[in-house]
Amino acid sequence: MQTSKARPDGDGPPAADPPAATGRQWARADATRQALLTAAQQVFADRGYAGAGIAEIVERSGISVGSLYHHYGGKAGLYVALWEELTAEQEDRAAQAVAAARRDGETDPITLFIAGARAYLRVCWERREAARLFHGGEGPAGSSLMRRSRAQRWIAQNTKLLRGASDPAAPGGSSADPAAPASRAEQVLSLVLTTVIGEAGREIATAETETDAAEIIEEVCRILIRLAR
The missing domain is CATH 1.10.10.60 (Homeodomain-like)
Structure with a gap:
């Protein structure tokens, strides 16, 4: 101003x-x-x-x-700002990767999901010093709720992306009505896959070398594909 x-x-x-x-x-x-x-x-x-x-x-x-x-x-505000900066970068990179895959003509929900997951996990390595701060659960009052709320939002976003991917008979991998509520199976699938990514991010952030981190990322993506199919 x-x-x-x-x-x-x-x-x-x-x-x-x-x-x-x-x-x-x-x-x-x-x-x-x-x-x-x-x-x-x-x-x-x-x-x-x-x-x-x-x-x-x-x-x-x-x-x-x-x-x-x-x-x-104060100190709590610094902690929250660092957390928001990291999570915003993770979410932005994942969204950019999904958008790029769509521009290239990709429509399979699982392939799009993996593109976003891989981008998210790469940020866990690139910003490993910051990522390590939040894996131990330590933080100011209310930080656990903050992380839980963010996880719920992330799961909801992934559920939307994966809608219909579990129906192999559907053309293009999707027959679900996007406006209809997600089924229990879709919600649980998204919860499991999102949890796997979160735990993998912890391992990637503490990897000793970039090669180790890259190997973990690729193995995690292979596991995600098997679980999602």
Whole structure:
């Protein structure tokens, strides 16, 4: 939002900050937030959430404690921001992979699901330092509910993607009415497959090498295909 400045001659409406000045302000704010998140991730990794202290996060970031509270409200806000940043990237990459497969003409629900799962799992390796923070279940009050709500949303999205994939007699792998409620079998299938992906992400994030992570991803995808068929 632009701020207004009084004109020196007193005539006319106040002059707005030039766009360049506003852009610099946003850039500084973004740099401040990123420095705080980077430092918080390091401290959480070293100390665990409970053992992490605001003072150490501030020291490592080089940002004032006032700025930390202004942007994130405290340690819990930093944890939630890191979690939201990671999950948003995982979901975005998965959605992009599914969309790309559809643009290439793919219509099989299982193949689309695997494309999204593979992209999600790759982020677990690429962002492994952040992913490791959330596998132990430690976090601020309410974080378990936050993760559970996200898992339920993810399962619902996967259920929609997989609708009809279990009916081999259906042309194109789907005969279900998209508007009809998912059957119990479809819901359970989505729950099982989504749980497998989540647990696999934990193993991938702790893999020793990129080769190990890639091997786990491909084996998980083979297992998902067998379960889904």
